[in-house]
Amino acid sequence: MYFVKVYVTYKESVLDPQGEAVKGAVHRMGFEAIEEIRIGKYFEIKVAKSDRPVEMIIEEICDKLLANVNMETYRYEIAEMEEA
Numbered sequence: 001m002y003f004v005k006v007y008v009t010y011k012e013s014v015l016d017p018q019g020e021a022v023k024g025a026v027h028r029m030g031f032e033a034i035e036e037i038r039i040g041k042y043f044e045i046k047v048a049k050s051d052r053p054v055e056m057i058i059e060e061i062c063d064k065l066l067a068n069v070n071m072e073t074y075r076y077e078i079a080e081m082e083e084a
Contacts, residue, residue, distance in 0.1 A: 019037045
């Protein structure tokens with residue numbers, strides 16, 4: 001079994017309105033040194049071993065469901081879990 005962490009964020013060229021709102025709040029709190037905040041999504045996925053490579057499965061899920069590939073980018077980390 002595999003444990004996969006997927007991180008989805010807006011592409012650098014896309015305005016992140018939530019990130020801008022949080023940055024404004026942080027500045028109002030007195031943290032003027034903060035130059036940028038970007039908001040994203042985080043997913044934890046457990047994948048059973050199969051005949052397909054886990055990377056192929058995760059790429060397909062991200063491309064078709066978890067990320068809007070026109071506006072967002074994603075990265076993932078895969079760790080193999082010990083079977084109980």
